[in-house]
Amino acid sequence: FLNYGKPGETALGAGILKDYKAPFDFHVFDSRTKAFVLVTDEAKRLEIGRKISPVNFVSEHSPPTLIIHGDADELVPIQQSELMIAKLKEQNVPCELVVKKGAGHVWLDIYQDLETVANWFDRHLLGTK
Numbered sequence: 001f002l003n004y005g006k007p008g009e010t011a012l013g014a015g016i017l018k019d020y021k022a023p024f025d026f027h028v029f030d031s032r033t034k035a036f037v038l039v040t041d042e043a044k045r046l047e048i049g050r051k052i053s054p055v056n057f058v059s060e061h062s063p064p065t066l067i068i069h070g071d072a073d074e075l076v077p078i079q080q081s082e083l084m085i086a087k088l089k090e091q092n093v094p095c096e097l098v099v100k101k102g103a104g105h106v107w108l109d110i111y112q113d114l115e116t117v118a119n120w121f122d123r124h125l126l127g128t129k
Contacts, residue, residue, distance in 0.1 A: 001049045005077035012049045058087040064094040064124035068113055070103025094124060
C-alpha cells in the first residue's frame with residue numbers, strides 16, 4: 001500500500017483508494033482510557049502500512065504464485081503485481097504474471113482464464129504438466 005503505482009504514492013485510504021477508507025481506519029488501544037483510538041500520526045500510519053503490505057511478507061517459504069492482472073486496472077496498479085513478482089523471484093519462488101491486455105480490475109471473460117489457473121495448480125501442486 002506504499003509506493004502504490006509509483007514510488008512515494010501512499011494508498012492507505014488515500015489516492016486511488018480514497019473511497020476505501022474503512023480498511024485503513026487504524027486504531028490502537030489506549031490503556032489509559034481503555035478505548036481504541038484512531039491513529040492520526042502519519043509516521044505511525046506509514047509504519048502500519050509497511051506491516052500490512054503483502055510484499056513485505058515474501059520469503060523463500062512463500063507458495064508458488066500466479067497473478068493474473070489487467071493492464072487497464074484503475075484500482076490496483078499493475079506495478080503492484082510486477083513488484084510482487086520481482087520479490088518472489090528474488091526469493092526463487094516459482095511465480096508468473098499473466099497480463100490481460102485491455103482488462104480492468106475484473107473482466108467479463110475471466111472464466112477463460114480458468115484453464116491457466118488449473119494448469120498452474122496441476123504443475124505446482126500435483127507436479128504434473
